[in-house]
Amino acid sequence: MAGTTLGGDTGTGTARAEAVLSRLQLLVTRKLDGLLQGDYAGLLPGPGSEAGESREYRPGDDVRRMDWPVTARTTLPHVRRTVADRELETWMAIDLSASLDFGTALHLKRDLVLAAATAMAHLTVRGGNRIGAVVGTGAGSVPKSRFRRRAPEAPAAAPVIRLPARPGRKEAQGLLRAIAHTEIRPGRADLGALIDMLNRPPRRRGVAVVISDFMAPVDGWARPVRKLGVRHDVLAIEVVDPRELELPDVGVLTLADPETGELHEVQTADPKLRHRYAEAAAEQRGAIATALRAAGAAHLRLRTDTDWLLDIVRFVAAQRHARTRGTTR
Numbered sequence: 001m002a003g004t005t006l007g008g009d010t011g012t013g014t015a016r017a018e019a020v021l022s023r024l025q026l027l028v029t030r031k032l033d034g035l036l037q038g039d040y041a042g043l044l045p046g047p048g049s050e051a052g053e054s055r056e057y058r059p060g061d062d063v064r065r066m067d068w069p070v071t072a073r074t075t076l077p078h079v080r081r082t083v084a085d086r087e088l089e090t091w092m093a094i095d096l097s098a099s100l101d102f103g104t105a106l107h108l109k110r111d112l113v114l115a116a117a118t119a120m121a122h123l124t125v126r127g128g129n130r131i132g133a134v135v136g137t138g139a140g141s142v143p144k145s146r147f148r149r150r151a152p153e154a155p156a157a158a159p160v161i162r163l164p165a166r167p168g169r170k171e172a173q174g175l176l177r178a179i180a181h182t183e184i185r186p187g188r189a190d191l192g193a194l195i196d197m198l199n200r201p202p203r204r205r206g207v208a209v210v211i212s213d214f215m216a217p218v219d220g221w222a223r224p225v226r227k228l229g230v231r232h233d234v235l236a237i238e239v240v241d242p243r244e245l246e247l248p249d250v251g252v253l254t255l256a257d258p259e260t261g262e263l264h265e266v267q268t269a270d271p272k273l274r275h276r277y278a279e280a281a282a283e284q285r286g287a288i289a290t291a292l293r294a295a296g297a298a299h300l301r302l303r304t305d306t307d308w309l310l311d312i313v314r315f316v317a318a319q320r321h322a323r324t325r326g327t328t329r
Helices: 014-035 068-074 109-124 169-180 191-199 218-231 271-294 308-324
Strands: 051-056 078-082 089-096 130-137 160-167 207-212 233-240 252-256 263-267 298-303
Touching: 068 078, 089 109, 089 160, 089 191, 109 130, 109 169, 109 207, 109 233, 109 298, 109 308, 130 169, 130 191, 160 169, 160 191, 191 207, 191 218, 207 218, 218 233, 218 271, 233 271, 271 298, 298 308
Parallel strands: 089 130, 089 207, 207 233, 233 298
Antiparallel strands: 051 078, 130 160, 252 263
């Protein structure tokens, strides 16, 4: 499959968001429909998560669902029913910090965030399943007075949009449209607090998806992810641009921090600098992967310079194969 484009490379706003979203929905529908086999339509497939009633075994039943305690008491083989297959609830934590409004390859990182959210919605919103989201972005800048100087004010709290979980494709499209139209503000969302919102109020077991570049300090979000994994199947989707992993040799490069607006001049012709940068980036990504693995989360990395849809297809296929063989992530 050739590289997949998300739409126009320039411009923002409603028209672009709608064009990107329409393109994404068409691509996801065409490429991912073949992966949805069976009653469970979630990304992390399995026999079910909520225990239901037991019934006597019938020829053709999955022996992995045998209810051995009931079988021992009644001396007749019984299987355990599960009820989550048709009542799956998926919640997404969408990080739209200013660092996501960046991209040097095929896509912007925010486009990949929307692509991942679209794929999650398509993979889960079937058979009465519900999907909701919490969306966080930066706090924005505080306007300065035109007439007098004053001490800088404390930054405003980062806004969070909560989109309630509802069943149906129409509702899922509305949720994706709300995400696509979310304005990215300067500053960084509190990723730990955003993830923690998926723990409140307590919900029955379901799927929790965290979509971010995870550029925030690991200590700030690792514990909320571990807490989330106690009750839910957690999927972490990490969005990465190649320039965040290594610097090209292009001479003096002026870099702007998208979250603070600070400018930095970097002499990329220095091989030692490029080597230190690559080492630091590898160490950072390694720490992210270690924290997610310790939390028991499935980890999918999407890059702006690769075919994101092919990466998702491979990931879903690998998850299904692992579950079929009874292995862990």
